[in-house]
Amino acid sequence: METRMRTLVKSVLWILLGLVSMAVVGFFWTGSLVAGGGMAIVNSLIGFVFYLAYERLWSRISWGRHV
Numbered sequence: 001m002e003t004r005m006r007t008l009v010k011s012v013l014w015i016l017l018g019l020v021s022m023a024v025v026g027f028f029w030t031g032s033l034v035a036g037g038g039m040a041i042v043n044s045l046i047g048f049v050f051y052l053a054y055e056r057l058w059s060r061i062s063w064g065r066h067v
Helices: 004-030 033-059
Strands: none
Touching: 004 033
């Protein structure tokens, strides 16, 4: 089982990668750095919460693990 800190660090790093990629897509989609950045931030915050919950849920499931 992962520690909460490991899950948190993985989640933050994943969201930062998503934030950058979404900001680039948002900029090209809208032509606006502010709109693209805003879309990226909202998407990242929502994604962070869901990813963190998803990882914690899967950490409780033993299926497919070799101990």
